Amino acid sequence: MSEVVMQSGQIMVGAHKGIYVIKLVGDVRLNLCASFDDFIDSMFTHEDFTDVVFDLHGTQGVDSTTLGLMAKIAIRALERGCQKPLALSADAGIRHLLDAMGFDALIEVSDERRDYGAETRPLQCTAPDECAAREKVLEAHRVLMSMNQHNADTFRDLVHTLERGCTPVAKPSTRMH
Template sequence: MQSGKMLVADHQGTYMIKLIGDVRLTLCNTIDDYIEQMFSADNFAGVTIDLAETLGIDSTSLGLLAKLAIQAKQRGFDRPTILSPNPDITRLLQSMGFAKVFNIYSDEITNAEDLKELPVRCGSETQVRNKVLEAHKVLMGLNEQNRADFHDLVCALETPKASQ
């Protein structure tokens, strides 16, 4: 499966994020850094996430997207939009409770020539662990099924290692 990559663009404060391939933990720092960059922009107006070429997406990446939607709401912006023409990805989004915090459409974007690929930003083991923990806590807040599904993982991540 094609490893994941993230393409982005913005036009006068309206941002586009396109996730391509198999979107996994390796992109968590890249995704989170870009979210922070978007919200720190004075002209932020909204964001659309294009999942048309997403082959798979893990729970950490989903949690970071949910974080984006929650931050937008807290700051008084409209719900972000997700474009998801793949029924399997859309089903996953629905099961995670994304319809509560995103507008989800099956449309595809035909003109994405202004997108540029972001380099993958690696992080330390601690940074990645903290992002995984944060992402799963956000997912747990979306619905009861997520709370049950991710409870053990969150507990394990919150428990310090005996060797530390």
């Protein structure tokens, strides 16, 4: 029996003529990568933004937080009046995952390989503090829950747990008595 070795994940990003390419490589787990969410916010501030493409040809695995951020991108693009983002993947498992999560309502999926002329560069990930990481994971899962009832049922307990997990610490009063 051969053992499958998952390549550590990496996110590559680039843009060409208003088309933003997000390439997920290896086993992408984003619960500690606040940089991707920052990139998403920055991407939508560019006036030349016209479309987004997810290149998943090199993706071996993707966690639910990553899926939630992909959904966030698709929703924001559609709200901006863009066409559905495109996800490129020939992997049956990745395509099944997208279908099972209800992404057909948000993105088009193709097994084609396309060159968009975008030079991609690795996104430098920074590990946020525990509370900030939890907030990013929570937001991503809320987006997934908003997509359909199946996702709402699947992630409800996780979201409730995360909501209870990080409460701001009350600062002591500096008032003099």
